[in-house]
Amino acid sequence: MKAYIRSAIAISPQKTFNNPAFLDDPAEYRNSRLTSIEPDYSEAIDPRSIRRMSRIIKMSVASALACLKDAGIANPDAIVTGTAYGCLEDTGLFLTNIIQENEEPVTPVAFVQSTHNTIGAQIALLIKCSRYNNTFVSGGASFENALQDALMFLSENNAANLLVGAMDEITDMSHVVLSRLGLYKRQPVSNLNLFDTNSKGTINGEGAAFFLLTNTSSPNDLACIDAVATFYKPEAATELRQLIDSFLVSGSINYSDIDLLILGNNGDSKNDEIYSQLQQSVFNGIPSINYKHLCGEYPTSTGFAAWLAANIIKQNNIPVVLNQGKIPKNKINKILIYNHYQNIYHSLILMSSC
Amino acid sequence: MDQLIADLKGQIVVQLKLKNIKREDIGDDQPLFGGGLGLDSLDVLELIVLLKQKYNLRISNPEDGLKVFQSVRTMAEFITANRVQNM
Numbered sequence: 514m515k516a517y518i519r520s521a522i523a524i525s526p527q528k529t530f531n532n533p534a535f536l537d538d539p540a541e542y543r544n545s546r547l548t549s550i551e552p553d554y555s556e557a558i559d560p561r562s563i564r565r566m567s568r569i570i571k572m573s574v575a576s577a578l579a580c581l582k583d584a585g586i587a588n589p590d591a592i593v594t595g596t597a598y599g600c601l602e603d604t605g606l607f608l609t610n611i612i613q614e615n616e617e618p619v620t621p622v623a624f625v626q627s628t629h630n631t632i633g634a635q636i637a638l639l640i641k642c643s644r645y646n647n648t649f650v651s652g653g654a655s656f657e658n659a660l661q662d663a664l665m666f667l668s669e670n671n672a673a674n675l676l677v678g679a680m681d682e683i684t685d686m687s688h689v690v691l692s693r694l695g696l697y698k699r700q701p702v703s704n705l706n707l708f709d710t711n712s713k714g715t716i717n718g719e720g721a722a723f724f725l726l727t728n729t730s731s732p733n734d735l736a737c738i739d740a741v742a743t744f745y746k747p748e749a750a751t752e753l754r755q756l757i758d759s760f761l762v763s764g765s766i767n768y769s770d771i772d773l774l775i776l777g778n779n780g781d782s783k784n785d786e787i788y789s790q791l792q793q794s795v796f797n798g799i800p801s802i803n804y805k806h807l808c809g810e811y812p813t814s815t816g817f818a819a820w821l822a823a824n825i826i827k828q829n830n831i832p833v834v835l836n837q838g839k840i841p842k843n844k845i846n847k848i849l850i851y852n853h854y855q856n857i858y859h860s861l862i863l864m865s866s867c
Numbered sequence: 868m869d870q871l872i873a874d875l876k877g878q879i880v881v882q883l884k885l886k887n888i889k890r891e892d893i894g895d896d897q898p899l900f901g902g903g904l905g906l907d908s909l910d911v912l913e914l915i916v917l918l919k920q921k922y923n924l925r926i927s928n929p930e931d932g933l934k935v936f937q938s939v940r941t942m943a944e945f946i947t948a949n950r951v952q953n954m
Contacts, residue, residue, distance in 0.1 A: 561905060564884040618919055620882065621912040 514664040516726040517734040517867055519674070520583035523820040524549050524572045525720035525808045526704075530579070535824055536832035539807065542704045545697035546688055547718045547809035562639060565622050567602040569682035572721040573632045574639065577678055581640065584725035590672035591645035592633050594680065595659030597652050597812030599629030601684045632680060645670070653854025654743045655679065656813040657862065661741050667728045678723035679816025688717055696810075698780070705834070707780035707806040715779035718809015722816035724823070734867045736826040736848075738819075740764050744859040750790045753859065757795055757851070760861050772845045773825070774801035775818050777852030779810040787853060796851075802835040815852050815860060822848040822864045871943045879939070882917050883910050895940045911936060922946050 523529040526547035527540050540550060549572055554563055557575040566574065573594070581587065604627040610619040625631070630648035637646050645666065649658040656679035663677040691697065698714035707716060726738065742760045747753040761768065774796055778785045792801065808817040825831055829845055850862040876890035879899075883906065893904065899914075900906050914936055918924045924946060926932050935945040 560886055564886045565909070614920065618916050620916050622909060625909065 514668050514740065516664055516667050516728065516738045517730050518736050518738065518823050519586075519725040519727050519731065519734055520580050521722070521724045521735055521820045521823045522576045522580040522583065523720060523722040523817060524551060524576050525722070525817055525820075526550060526718060527807050529820070530576070535828055535830065536807070536834055539705060539832075539834040542716070543701050545692070545702070545714070545716045546683060547704060547716055548683065549720055559639070565626065566635070567600055567626060567682075569596075569600055569602065569680055569719075569721070570626065570632055570635055572682070573678060573680045573723070574635055576680075576721045576723040577636045577676060578639070580676065580678075580723040580725050584674070584727075586674055586725060588640055588642050589644070589674050589676045589725065590670075591647075591663070591666050591675035592636055592642060593645075593647050593649070593659045593663045593666070593675060593677045594630070594633045595649040595651075595655035595657070595678070595813055595816070596629055596632065596680050597650065597655045598681050598687065599650065600627050600631050601682055601687050603627040603631075605684055605686045632678075636676070645672075645675075651858075653812040653852075653858030654745070654860060656816045656819075657741050657743045657858075657860040660738065660819075660862070661743075663726055664738065664741065667726060672728070674725060674727040676723060676725055678721065679813035679819075680721035681719055681811045681813045683717050683719045683811075691717065702780075704806045704809070708778060708785075708803060710780055711782050713781060713783070715781045715784065715805070715810040718805065718811045718814060720808050720811070720814070720817050722820045724819065730867050735823040736864050737867050739863040739865050740861075741863075742861045746857055747859060750787065750794070753787070754791070754795050756859075757791075757861065760863075764863060766847075766863065768795060768799065771799050771847050771849045772843065773831070773840070773848045774799050775822055775848060775850045776801050776803055777805060777814070777818070777850075777854075778803040779805045784853075784856065787856065788851075791851070800840040802831060802840070804835065807834065810854075812854050812858075814854075815850060815862060818850045818852065819862055819864070822850055822862075826864060826866050868943055868947065871946060872939050875939050875942055875946075878917055878921060879914070882913050893939060896938045899936055899938060914942075918942075918946070922950070924949050 603623045607623040629650045847865045853859040
């Protein structure tokens with residue numbers, strides 16, 4: 514189960530779309546909400562198709578179409594997406610309409626587009642792809658499950674290529690609700706100083722990331738995805754260490770083979786304890802970087818991490834905003850992404866140079 | 868009738884989120900579907916809800932919809948006729 518990443522495109526709170534220099538001009542936010550930097554969609558999507566699209570649909574469709582274009586593939590053998598919250602804006606609009614109209618008939622578009630698989634369907638409609646189309650909605654493991662399905666589909670179905678993506682959005686309503694639950698920092702903090710705060714709460718994030726995966730290598734590949742694993746509510750650090758051990762053993766990988774760890778620290782002191790424990794044990798001595806100060810915390814943030822890993826491997830370069838000169842410039846062949854979302858969904862994604 | 872047609876054009880632009888189209892761009896007799904404004908089946912549902920929300924009118928017979936939604940003028944005629952019937 515190995516897949517080659519032919520292209521990777523992300524729309525995120527950083528300048529990541531339309532091939533800008535690789536994170537050399539990081540965007541700074543001084544509140545707890547990181548909003549995606551969106552392109553002029555009329556250049557990426559047929560204007561006639563845009564009128565009904567909410568923000569997450571536009572972000573995702575633009576990323577997906579650009580990903581296909583970069584890979585030189587018009588119609589993939591499958592489309593697989595992962596999202597935890599789905600099309601929240603349309604969901605909120607639909608529910609608000611029901612209340613405002615006193616449960617009389619309401620406009621159908623918001624309802625039709627409120628479903629989680631709207632994005633996969635919209636992409637398929639636009640490129641006229643009637644092949645395998647699946648959406649995974651499993652909280653903080655949504656992207657990982659989509660990725661596992663993609664890897665299995667490539668290996669079992671004689672598929673040459675497929676499009677896999679991760680996406681989630683913040684809406685005004687969701688930010689208020691999640692803030693009330695105490696997920697985000699109460700005091701203003703710069704995202705670029707997120708890991709210096711040592712306080713409760715994180716920063717809210719969003720984004721869309723798409724990957725064109727193939728089962729055959731080409732000179733233009735960014736990187737390979739070697740393996741993916743998810744763990745649901747591991748009971749203690751010892752169990753987590755065993756699961757990570759098993760994951761690496763199954764791939765015949767030693768800890769010393771890993772050139773770089775990408776960790777899901779989010780600036781919340783309690784959340785980040787798990788990463789510290791692992792760095793003092795199994796991950797001890799392995800160079801590591803964090804990524805959530807750039808994209809914020811959200812259930813499918815590993816989509817951004819995978820986009821990051823693919824570009825680090827391809828360019829053999831860790832941007833300054835991630836590295837700050839701490840990691841020596843060695844060849845980066847193998848990256849392990851480890852993330853957990855609210856200590857419920859834990860995941861590993863192993864990527865390597867092709 | 869002219870005022871109703873003008874109102875309908877504005878409501879259609881808003882309800883259907885038509886981009887780069889102003890109410891004055893829509894002709895009174897311009898076909899709404901099939902190459903006219905380029906509307907599709909989802910827009911029919913939006914227009915049915917528009918008639919219910921703004922004019923409290925329902926289209927009970929699906930075949931009536933084909934005639935009613937031919938153009939803004941046919942929509943206005945339907946509204947006028949049914950308002951009179953309801954009076």
